Amino acid sequence: MVELLKNTNIDFIGFRKKAFIISLILVLIGFYAFIMVSIGKANLSVDFTGGTNLQIKFENQVDIGVLREVLVNGGVGDVQIQQISGTKEFFIKTKLSDVGSEKIQSKISAILSDQLKNNKYEILSSSMVGPGVGRDLKKYAIIAVCLALLGIIVYIAWRFTFISGIAATIATFHDVVVILGVFYILGKEINLLIITALLTIAGYSLQDTVVVFDRIRENILKMKSKNEFGETINKSINEVLSRTVVTGISTLIVLAVFMFFGGEVLFDFSFALFIGLIVGTYSSIFVASPIVYVWRNKVR
Amino acid sequence: MLKSIKLRVIFIVLFLVISVIYCLPNIIEPTGAWKKYLPSDKIHLGLDLKGGMHLLLELDTAKMLENMVNRKFNAVKDGMIRDGIRFLGLDKKENALFITIRAEQKDKLYNLIGKEFSDMKAGAIKADGENLTIEFLLSEKELTNIKENAVHQALETIRNRIDQFGVSEPVIVRQGENQILVQLPGIKDPQRALELIGRTAQLEFKLVDEDNAIRYTGGTPPEGDEVLTMKTKNKETGISTTTQILLKKQSLLTGELLTDARVKLGGEFGGEPYVAIEFNSEGATLFDKVTAENVGKRIAIILDNTVYSAPVVKERISGGKATISGSFTMDEAKDLAIVLRAGALPAPVRVVQNITIGPSLGQDSINKGLKATIVGSILVIIFMIFYYRMSGIIANIALLLNLIYLLGAFSALKATMTLPGIAGIALTIGMGVDSNVLIFERIREELRLGKTVRAAVDAGYTKAWVAIFDSHITTLITAGVLFMFGTGPIKGFAITLIIGMIINLFTAVFGSKAIFDWIMTKYKPRKLSI
Numbered sequence: 001m002v003e004l005l006k007n008t009n010i011d012f013i014g015f016r017k018k019a020f021i022i023s024l025i026l027v028l029i030g031f032y033a034f035i036m037v038s039i040g041k042a043n044l045s046v047d048f049t050g051g052t053n054l055q056i057k058f059e060n061q062v063d064i065g066v067l068r069e070v071l072v073n074g075g076v077g078d079v080q081i082q083q084i085s086g087t088k089e090f091f092i093k094t095k096l097s098d099v100g101s102e103k104i105q106s107k108i109s110a111i112l113s114d115q116l117k118n119n120k121y122e123i124l125s126s127s128m129v130g131p132g133v134g135r136d137l138k139k140y141a142i143i144a145v146c147l148a149l150l151g152i153i154v155y156i157a158w159r160f161t162f163i164s165g166i167a168a169t170i171a172t173f174h175d176v177v178v179i180l181g182v183f184y185i186l187g188k189e190i191n192l193l194i195i196t197a198l199l200t201i202a203g204y205s206l207q208d209t210v211v212v213f214d215r216i217r218e219n220i221l222k223m224k225s226k227n228e229f230g231e232t233i234n235k236s237i238n239e240v241l242s243r244t245v246v247t248g249i250s251t252l253i254v255l256a257v258f259m260f261f262g263g264e265v266l267f268d269f270s271f272a273l274f275i276g277l278i279v280g281t282y283s284s285i286f287v288a289s290p291i292v293y294v295w296r297n298k299v300r
Numbered sequence: 301m302l303k304s305i306k307l308r309v310i311f312i313v314l315f316l317v318i319s320v321i322y323c324l325p326n327i328i329e330p331t332g333a334w335k336k337y338l339p340s341d342k343i344h345l346g347l348d349l350k351g352g353m354h355l356l357l358e359l360d361t362a363k364m365l366e367n368m369v370n371r372k373f374n375a376v377k378d379g380m381i382r383d384g385i386r387f388l389g390l391d392k393k394e395n396a397l398f399i400t401i402r403a404e405q406k407d408k409l410y411n412l413i414g415k416e417f418s419d420m421k422a423g424a425i426k427a428d429g430e431n432l433t434i435e436f437l438l439s440e441k442e443l444t445n446i447k448e449n450a451v452h453q454a455l456e457t458i459r460n461r462i463d464q465f466g467v468s469e470p471v472i473v474r475q476g477e478n479q480i481l482v483q484l485p486g487i488k489d490p491q492r493a494l495e496l497i498g499r500t501a502q503l504e505f506k507l508v509d510e511d512n513a514i515r516y517t518g519g520t521p522p523e524g525d526e527v528l529t530m531k532t533k534n535k536e537t538g539i540s541t542t543t544q545i546l547l548k549k550q551s552l553l554t555g556e557l558l559t560d561a562r563v564k565l566g567g568e569f570g571g572e573p574y575v576a577i578e579f580n581s582e583g584a585t586l587f588d589k590v591t592a593e594n595v596g597k598r599i600a601i602i603l604d605n606t607v608y609s610a611p612v613v614k615e616r617i618s619g620g621k622a623t624i625s626g627s628f629t630m631d632e633a634k635d636l637a638i639v640l641r642a643g644a645l646p647a648p649v650r651v652v653q654n655i656t657i658g659p660s661l662g663q664d665s666i667n668k669g670l671k672a673t674i675v676g677s678i679l680v681i682i683f684m685i686f687y688y689r690m691s692g693i694i695a696n697i698a699l700l701l702n703l704i705y706l707l708g709a710f711s712a713l714k715a716t717m718t719l720p721g722i723a724g725i726a727l728t729i730g731m732g733v734d735s736n737v738l739i740f741e742r743i744r745e746e747l748r749l750g751k752t753v754r755a756a757v758d759a760g761y762t763k764a765w766v767a768i769f770d771s772h773i774t775t776l777i778t779a780g781v782l783f784m785f786g787t788g789p790i791k792g793f794a795i796t797l798i799i800g801m802i803i804n805l806f807t808a809v810f811g812s813k814a815i816f817d818w819i820m821t822k823y824k825p826r827k828l829s830i
Contacts, residue, residue, distance in 0.1 A: 001744065001830060002687050055661065098651060106491075124661040130652035133356065144785040151777040159770055196720055196782065196790050200727060203778040203797075207731070207771035211738065214767040243741040247734040250683050254676035254726055261675055262723075263668035269723060 005242045012237050012285055013230045013293055019286035023174060026279075030177030033184030042184050045191030048138055050131035051095040052104040056112075058088045059120040067092075074111035076104070084264050089124065097130050104128060141195050148199060149173065152206060160213050163295050168209045171288035175205045175280045179272055193269045201276030204251075208244065208284035215240050216289070229296060233289050248281055305821065308814040316701065319708025326711065343710050344469075345485075346718035346792050349666050351659035352485040353493060357649040359454050359478045361447050364647030365395060368446060369438070372417065373397060376436075379412050388431055395438045396423065403432050450646040451478055458482065458497055460642035465496055465635075479652070490656045492631065500604050500648045501639035503555030505590070507548040508598035508610050516546050524549050528600070530607035533627035545607055547600055552590045557583025561640035563633045564623070573633035574625040577640060584620025592616040603636075669722035676726060677703075680733055688740050690829035695736040698811040702732050705803045706796075715799070718792030728800025731775065735808035739764040740830055753828045757816050768808060772801045 036042045046053045064083050067090065071079050080093040096104050105126050112121060149169055157165030176198045183190055215236040223232050255277065258270035326342050347354050373392045376399070380387055385408050389400030397420070401409055413420055419442045423435035438446075451474060458480060459472050471483035487493050512522050521527050530545045560578040565571065579587055590599070591613050600610040601624050608626040628636065681699070684692035706725060710717060743760030751759065775797065782794035819825065 001689070098654070122660070123656075123658065125655070125657040127655040128651070128653065129655075130356075130358075130650070133652050140785045144781050147785075148778045148781040151781065152774055155774060155777060156770075192790055193720060196786070196793050199778055199782055200793075200797075203775040206774040206778075207734070210771045210774060211767045214770060218763070239745070240741070243734075243737050246687060246741070247730075247737045250680050250733050250737070251730040253679045253683065254730055257676040257679060258672045258723065258726060261668055261672040263665060265665060265719060266669065266672070266723060269720070273727075 003242065004245055008238045008241050009234075010238060010241075011234055013234050013290055015286065016290035016293070019290065023283070023287055026178045026181065027174055029185070030179075030181035033181040034177060036184060037180065037190060043187055043189045045189050046093060046095075046097075046127055046129045046134075047192050048134040048190070049095055050097050050129050050134045051093065052097055052108075052126070052128045053094075054092045054105060054108060054126045055124040056090050056092060057122045057124050058090070058116075060118075061088055062090075062116065062119060064090070070115040071108065071111060074107075074115065076108060076111065089264075098128055137192075145176070145199070148202060152202075156206075156210070156213070160217060163292055163299075164213050167288045167291040167295070168206060168213065170291060171209055171283040172202045172205050174283050174287055175201050175276060178279050179276050182275055183272065188268055188271075191268075193265070194272055197269050197272035197276065200273060201280055204273075204277055205280030205283055208281050209288045211240055211243065212237055212284050212289055213292075216292075230293055233293055237285055237289060244281055244285070248277065251277055305814055305817045308810060309818070312701065312811060312814060315705060315708075318712075319704045322708040322711040323704065326707075339711065341711060341714060343707070344714060344716045345662075345666075346716045346721070347483055347485055347655070347657055347662075348719045349662045349669075349717065350485045351487075351657050351662035352483065353487050353490045353657075354653070354655040355482040355484075355494070355497065355651060356475065356653035357458075357480045357482065357498070358652045359451055359480065359646075360648045360650060361450060361478050364450055365443070365446065367647075369395060369397070372420070372438075376413070376417065379416055380409070383408060383412050385409050385412065389433065395443060397436045398433055399436065400431055400433045403427070403430055406432060406434070409434070447478065451480070453646045454649065455480060457643050457645055461496055461638055462493075464638045464642060465493065467493070480649070486659065492635065494651065494654070496635050496638060498649055498651055499639055499645075501555065501642075501644045502604055503558070503640060503644065504551040504602045505553040506551050506600050506602055507594060508600050509546045509548050510598065513546045518544075521546060528602060528605055528607050530600075530610065531626070545600065545610060547602075547607075551602075552599070553579075553583065553586050555640060555644055557586065558640055558643075559583075561637040563630070563637050572625065573628050573630050574623050575628075575633055575637050575640065576621065576623050579620035579622075581620070584618070587620055587622065588616065588618045665719050669719060673722060673726055677729065680729070684733065684736070688736075688830055691740055691743075694812050694815050695733070695740070697815065698736065698807050699729060699732050701811050702729065702800075702803055702807045705807065706800055709799050709803065710796075713799070715795045716792055717796075720790060720793035721796045724793045724796030724800065728797065728804060731772070731801070732804050732808055734771075735764075735768045735804060736812065738767055739808070739812070743828070743830060747828065747830070753825055754820050756828070757820065761813055761816075769805065772805050776801045 033042065037044065040049060064081055068079065068081050071081075071092070076094055076096065078095050080091075082091040082093075084090070092108065094104065098104055105123070105128065109123070149172065152172065153165040153169045155165075156168045179198060179201055180190075183194065188194075216233055219232045219236050219239075220229075223229070252274065255270045255274045258266055259274065262270055322339050324338060325340050369392050373390070376397060377387070377390060380399075385401060385405050387399060387401055389398070391398040399409065410422065413422070413436060417436075419438060420436040421439055423437045425435070426433040455472060455474055459470075462470050462472065462482070462484070467484045467487060469485055471481065473481050475481045482497060484490075484493055509522075509525050512525060516522065516525075526547055526549045527544050528547055530543050531540055532543065533540045557579050558577055559580045562576050563573050564576045565573050594613050595615060596613065598610045598612050600607045601622075602608065603624075608624055624636070677699075681696050684695050684699075686692070688695060703725075706728065709715075739760050742764045743756050746756035746759045747753070749756075779794045779797035779801065782790060783798060786794055
């Protein structure tokens with residue numbers, strides 16, 4: 001049989017202090033990002049901020065600088081333009097939204113038709129979101145995340161122990177916050193799809209944690225004395241390690257394919273999941289399990 | 301044991317057949333006699349894949365209440381004059397009227413309000429010598445009622461307009477307190493649809509005040525008058541000009557009394573399209589009276605506070621027919637007829653969200669999503685066979701079953717597939733792979749302990765099941781929350797995950813286990829290729 005890992009015996013618990021420091025740094029960055037997102041200083045999509053976003057395809061190549069100049073001169077200030085690499089397509093984003101009968105899309109179309117006369121274009125997609133909608137959405141996103149986390153704590157506390165429930169939730173929260181930090185640092189747009197990705201990551205990370213906890217639960221029954229708890233955790237993680245790696249690889253393959261073939265819209269989504277999977281796997285081994293270990297030792 | 305294997309295989313095959321039947325319409329169109337018995341629905345594609353328009357409209361109920369109080373104000377005034385109640389003061393504020401009268405006429409006023417305006421309740425009374433200022437309020441309950449009715453009426457009107465405009469499979473639902481969600485898949489001219497849906501379409505007929513117009517030079521219009529804009533297009537040059545026109549505020553007739561509106565060509569408008577309207581009997585009588593009283597004067601035809609035309613009344617018009625002209629293009633005339641037929645919105649609407657996706661982008665997304673799914677699946681299949689050999693093949697069969705069940709369930713439940721939904725399928729497959737990996741790794745462990753093939757397989761499945769079950773349930777919890785709070789594409793993602801998780805639990809354990817059991821019983825292998 002083909003085996004990537006065989007009879008590993010790694011001391012994961014012994015690594016916990018280093019892991020906690022690494023995680024602390026990552027989480028701090030994530031929290032900083034979260035604050036920035038909350039006060040609206042991050043690259044948020046129009047879903048949250050309100051505004052207009054157009055995806056435009058030109059017939060001939062346009063210089064992004066020229067495009068910006070034309071729009072700013074035409075009175076659409078505060079405009080963000082992003083070119084989809086290797087294409088003649090652009091995302092044009094502005095915080096302006098329709099007021100009364102004045103339509104931002106019409107305004108931009110008028111400017112483009114007027115200023116770039118010999119270059120035809122097609123509006124592939126447009127979204128206009130009024131300023132009030134974003135606030136509701138933010139509220140719903142926060143409620144959704146809190147509810148999901150709560151549901152998970154309750155379920156895991158019921159299936160395992162209360163400590164496990166809390167540990168799993170901390171690990172999950174850790175992953176979500178870290179990915180948020182990565183997206184913030186890379187300046188990627190945080191939109192509804194990314195929020196979905198974050199929740200999916202939460203699900204994935206939990207799955208990993210549950211698998212490890214399941215094995216710990218099973219091995220605890222075989223444990224002879226309470227002093228062996230750290231060893232039991234190590235043994236359990238080592239036992240499921242090959243599963244972790246095999247599943248991880250096959251899922252990463254799929255996500256990598258989505259990043260390459262899925263197009264611009266799915267790229268960020270798959271990218272978030274790709275990193276999330278790695279962080280999620282890390283956290284179930286190096287965050288969730290050690291928390292249970294440390295906490296149980298304290299309790300005792 | 302064999303019997304139960306048979307039973308399980310029957311279940312698997314039964315579900316497979318049902319799924320394939322439901323999937324069929326996506327591949328071939330059923331014809332002839334088949335059409336009657338087979339499902340014919342294709343998988344519904346979301347707006348992000350099909351292209352189309354997603355609108356969130358907000359009904360301006362504050363404006364509507366203001367209009368409503370205005371109308372009450374005028375009606376109460378008329379009633380008081382008729383009943384001989386002298387008002388010393390009359391004022392309005394938000395949802396209340398303030399009426400100042402002499403104390404001895406209090407009963408008379410209460411009588412009038414009680415009889416004709418029973419939805420208004422008397423509130424605070426302020427006495428000032430002989431005079432009383434009484435506040436009449438629209439009750440909270442009444443206000444909520446009015447708002448509710450307005451939203452329902454708006455929904456109905458918008459549905460009517462869209463039906464007449466001709467969009468297949470539109471979604472028109474209420475969202476929250478005063479919002480309406482409209483989805484128009486595959487719409488070709490989003491701009492035109494937006495104008496059609498968003499227009500209030502309040503049709504009014506008002507008298508042009510020519511007596512005062514001579515003296516009026518701008519600024520505040522005289523008492524009882526208002527100034528509106530009139531747009532005229534020069535036929536030769538095509539240039540539009542706007543003029544201000546002074547009108548009597550009181551409307552003579554409104555669009556509520558219309559029964560029909562149709563586009564006509566030619567006649568007195570020289571080949572230009574115009575809209576012929578027809579009143580019901582009440583409207584016809586009113587129109588007859590109005591035209592009889594105003595021969596030689598101009599009556600303005602106003603839609604949403606813009607004057608379309610202001611023709612001179614040449615003679616009394618009986619029969620309840622009139623025309624609206626205004627240099628329309630054919631499409632404009634058609635849309636005007638639609639909104640007039642469908643009726644006015646009870647209040648103006650505001651577009652708070654407008655997401656439009658062109659059809660080419662949608663197709664592009666489908667292609668890319670499908671390509672990624674296929675390439676990803678092939679790679680995973682290869683990986684599984686490489687790593688688990690014969691058992692990998694069994695796992696792949698289970699995954700294939702998974703995919704067919706998933707598509708079948710999607711078609712059968714008429715769920716909507718979105719771009720994130722495709723990603724959701726990929727995730728589901730990923731979790732399906734994980735279930736198999738969990739089981740196989742467990743079987744390997746049991747084999748290492750020296751168990752027989754049969755015992756190892758049984759133990760592997762039993763022990764892995766707990767972890768598989770728990771991890772799927774936690775994902776289901778997340779997906780459930782997403783389903784409740786997500787909209788549009790995200791809901792699509794959540795639906796895929798929910799269906800996927802349930803099917804996964806079924807196939808990961810039932811599907812491959814049945815195949816294993818069948819091999820065990822039939823061939824009794826002493827070694828397992830895993």
